[in-house]
Amino acid sequence: MSKNLTKRAEDYSKWYNELVVKADLAENSAVRGCMVIKPYGYAIWEKMQAELDKMFKATGHQNAYFPLFVPKSLFEAEEKNAEGFAKECAVVTHYRLQNDPDNEGKLRVDPDAKLEEELVVRPTSEAIIWNTYKGWIQSYRDLPILINQWANVVRWEMRTRLFLRTAEFLWQEGHTAHATEAEAIAETEQMNTVYADFAENFMAIPVIKGVKTESERFAGAIDTHCIEALMQDGKALQAGTSHFLGQNFAKAFDVKFTNKEGKQDHVWATSWGVSTRLMGALIMTHSDDQGLVLPPNLAPNQVVIVPIYRSDEQFEAIKEVVSKVKSDLEAKNITVKFDDRDTFRPGAKFAQHELQGVPLRIAIGPKDLENGTVELARRDTLTKEVVSIEGIEDRISDLLKTIQEDLFNKAQTFRDNHITEVEDFETFKTILETKTGFVSAHWDGTAETENKIKELTKATIRCIPYDSKIEEGNCIYTGNTSKQRVLFAKAY
């Protein structure tokens, strides 16, 4: 199976596209730009969801559900946002199909079933949610509102790629309302940190926390915080954003509250989200020319056991041993799949599990039974060793932790080796073309320079890192003074 996978060095983009399909994660559908997330891909997404949901609840958030549709007029109320992606969206104009009188067996849109007001399939839910919050908020006693929604959203993208950019995608969007600016800012930062912790501890992806420049900010936001990851091809990927919305939405939707002093004030807001795009980041960070590599914390199956046998007796004997190993592992909360399909040979199973990134593979045959051993193979390093069955559950438990750490460390080393400080524009361009990765450079703070650099190099400012220190410098492009380095990169 993996034999057919294009090599990363040959064509990284093709490698990615093939991998997503061959590893049974997702595929394109009959609807332009929309994907089908297959069971194996969805199982990984479910693990992400479960963990994120736990983190959201631990920070005091509750889930709720708001309508899929947003009346056009609500976008008008919220003009700034409508200037952005809200325009490239799916618009519902009619509410009925009927048999086509001119074409037997065909359907047509009933011309008499036109909606009075068009409905937009939500590209994000600020408008409908703030229109709703208006009814929920009267006094400071009603605040804060800390709500998250798991939902599908649609943005009419012209060029799509599985997980990375699709017309419909799955995501979560947090929408909070606060009595004070300070509280809303703290929430914005808190959620960006939650995202960073999730990316690093579960996805094993090192990320840089920072703040976007005005040009890269969400249209309705005062400040957009983000986490930025680096893919193996040296391109950056924005993995999550958390917006401090100030009072913009409260003003657009007239949401006021009576504060403790009895005065009326507009509510302060945040919104924050991550999406199925994270699947793309996960795949591109760890996988190799043999296929998917999954961190144990997100692998649907952490261990797969493949029996090797010629006779039914051998199979029965193996099954007995496996059954004990499996339940010992499960007692340690390790997910194990016993691949006892008789429609595939061991070699084909090995190839499939390698392609699908199962962190650890156990193979067990008649000789192992005699010796009280199994063959244990690590997906990330592609190494194998014969180990004793005695105490294997502890060994595997430790090994899964090791793999999780090793994957993070490997990605971090790669990422750290791909942050280059440069002082002049020529070097800047050379680094972007040859070494790739993040380039840390001084910038004069203007959108004009930012755009010019983007035009000339395709690199954008990914973020102003939280830990970027204040230092005197000169903009690599204009030479004007700068107080701080920012991170540039070509990005997904």
Added chain:
Amino acid sequence: MSKNLTKRAEDYSKWYNELVVKADLAENSAVRGCMVIKPYGYAIWEKMQAELDKMFKATGHQNAYFPLFVPKSLFEAEEKNAEGFAKECAVVTHYRLQNDPDNEGKLRVDPDAKLEEELVVRPTSEAIIWNTYKGWIQSYRDLPILINQWANVVRWEMRTRLFLRTAEFLWQEGHTAHATEAEAIAETEQMNTVYADFAENFMAIPVIKGVKTESERFAGAIDTHCIEALMQDGKALQAGTSHFLGQNFAKAFDVKFTNKEGKQDHVWATSWGVSTRLMGALIMTHSDDQGLVLPPNLAPNQVVIVPIYRSDEQFEAIKEVVSKVKSDLEAKNITVKFDDRDTFRPGAKFAQHELQGVPLRIAIGPKDLENGTVELARRDTLTKEVVSIEGIEDRISDLLKTIQEDLFNKAQTFRDNHITEVEDFETFKTILETKTGFVSAHWDGTAETENKIKELTKATIRCIPYDSKIEEGNCIYTGNTSKQRVLFAKAY
């Protein structure tokens, strides 16, 4: 709070509508027919989802995700279904909004951004899924496919009611593919039984398992199995359906496989679903004039603790005791909320928790501290008793089980008392108008009679129960021979 709730006897329908809103479960949105599911309502839905998901996985199913949109032509391929509700649906015709050149500050649909083919927001996913399965199935080795999807769907209903009938609703839809007819039928029955078990053991709602008549069947199905519940107003509610689809969809979408004998055959299919409608059933089965009554197995908070105090010292002393009680309860997997808000008085808290159906309420004041007691109140019976704190975790654990059983038994007694066998049409009509509930009667098996009865009485055949025994009889309407009683009722 509950003081303002309309009484069931006065106006059952109004009582329901008010209760849903006052108990903070859901509300109508700015989008006609679409609801906002509020955090408290969503928390109950999440508990349902979690339990159902576990049951689906225990029976071998995996989750996946398919596109929100279905191209119009796929509905044409699947004509029979399109004849049904697929016609009253949301149709996406355009993919862009733009500034209206004639109206500053307004948006309009960009007339140049018309889709070549209209997209229907899924009313159900058979069409898009079977069009996808075609690419997944070649041989019997690819079968069965056992997939479930959690999703939102849209049906353009003219008259909507929160949870019971909304334009957009949340549901799960299982779509399975099998090599044999027998296997698909077994799956259909299995999932109907899963639904019945869930309804009875978690929702505490007794249900009747049965099969629909042809008129009441899902358009694309050979057989529709269902579970039917009875609400307190004597109207039936279909709580879940499981369809045996035969080879209809495989034929419509040309999905063939090579069987073990090497021959080509069409694949056999099932689909099955439950939706946020279950929330309506849950509310209407157990709640009373004081508000919501929740079975402990689905209550977001099974126990609420309200402190009663005058001074800070009293509060601190209570808090210390509560902290121990809470952790003892949580150690038994009981969810407990300590309502320590200082913005509300105990009376207001009591009213709110009563309205929101928290199964058990503990009140604890200074006198209780002296005596080592608390006041324990049951929501279902509205009874209170003073009990010792000593061993309270066991008492509560037992009591929650008792409440769960009592709610089921109460609903079952009511339901059983509302199944009336009748032999003639006059009695039939009288029962429907006076006693209400299910009427068990002979029917001649024709759609014509069924329609006539519906026209005259508004009652429909809810199902032919699995346990309806074969017996000679005469149709209550035509007098023609009948082999079996069926269950009639007015229904939601």
